Amino acid sequence: MQDLLTINIENNSELGPVVSSRTVAEEINRRHTHVLRDLEKILLSPNVDSVIIPSEYKDSTGRNLKEYLLTKDGFTLYMFNIQGHNDFKMAYINKFNEMENALQNKLPGSYKEALSQLLETVEQKEKLELENSMNKQKIAEYEPKASYLDSILQNKSLVTVGQIAKDYGMSAQALNKLLHDLKVQYKQSGQWLLYSKHHDKGLTHSSTTEIEHKDGSTSVRMNTKWTQKGRLFIYNLLKENDVLPTIEQ
Known part of the structure; x- marks a missing residue:
């Protein structure tokens, strides 16, 4: 069973966990063209274009071919329209939940937490810059000594x-x-x-x-x-x- 993917939509905002229609077709042993056809029927309904996203992929010959990227809601919507494959449904829904929880835990829960994280990042950066400057100074302090001793030993x-x-x-x-x-x-x-x-x-x-x-x-x-x-x-x-x-x- 393939891992889920994370992509960005055209405006570069985070779309979240998605799964390719090609992966779904492979896992449930259906032709990809049939899965595309079913998804396009679902897309005729209102308010589903944000959970089933058109995309493209390159095949082995380099051609650009159609696929769809399904969010958790898009995946659930599609799987409810077909019979069976319950283990597959639950495995993917659990995987969606796991990834969403992981992403949520990485994000600050409030504006205050976001500022705190930003401050910590800035402090770490300043600390590294200070250490770098100190190391450069130490090197600069040692270099004249080495240069003077070298001039003695070489002469x-x-x-x-x-x-x-x-x-x-x-x-x-x-x-x-x-x-x-x-x-x-x-x-x-x-x-x-x-x-x-x-x-x-x-x-x-x-x-x-x-x-x-x-x-x-x-x-x-x-x-x-x-x-x-x-x-x-x-x-x-x-x-x-x-x-x-x-x-x-």
Whole structure:
């Protein structure tokens, strides 16, 4: 036994549960043309066109053929005009009742209930939009960090303290002083050197610069440059002290 259908009439208002005349013909083992003929006789009576609705279907060859869609009242009206098939009648009437009850339970019973349902839908939508915005913000907050760390890890060259300081929006002198205050380095003979506990970590590399003076003499100056590992060390250390690079602020 086939399930009932739910359709919309041309104005798109809800028609409710219906059954096709083809389904009825199949279930009671009659030719569809005979069922159509009987229905058209019933349609000669007044006030039945709202319960027996003309429609069309495509057959296996693609042709548009006539059928009727019967509401519960239309189905009952038709079945009262034929003898027998009581089990079939009751099964379909029970199915109509079941579907109508299901549809009725889905609809708000009053204007107040309708407003309540609408408010709940709006609140759920706003909640989802807020969660979506929060997730986007979290992603945006994580992206700069990943970008900054990626730039460190992908760059294999040595960098000066001035280059690192620029990432934090400060001067080289300010960053050197901050690293001194954090017990990372000290200054000796004009060069910043790491305290002994950081010596063997591969954080820095000393380069030599030859300076030519006006009198033609030359001297050598040692400069401390940071490796990318050292740059990452500075990043983690400053972060622990609530100092972030500009891109993450």
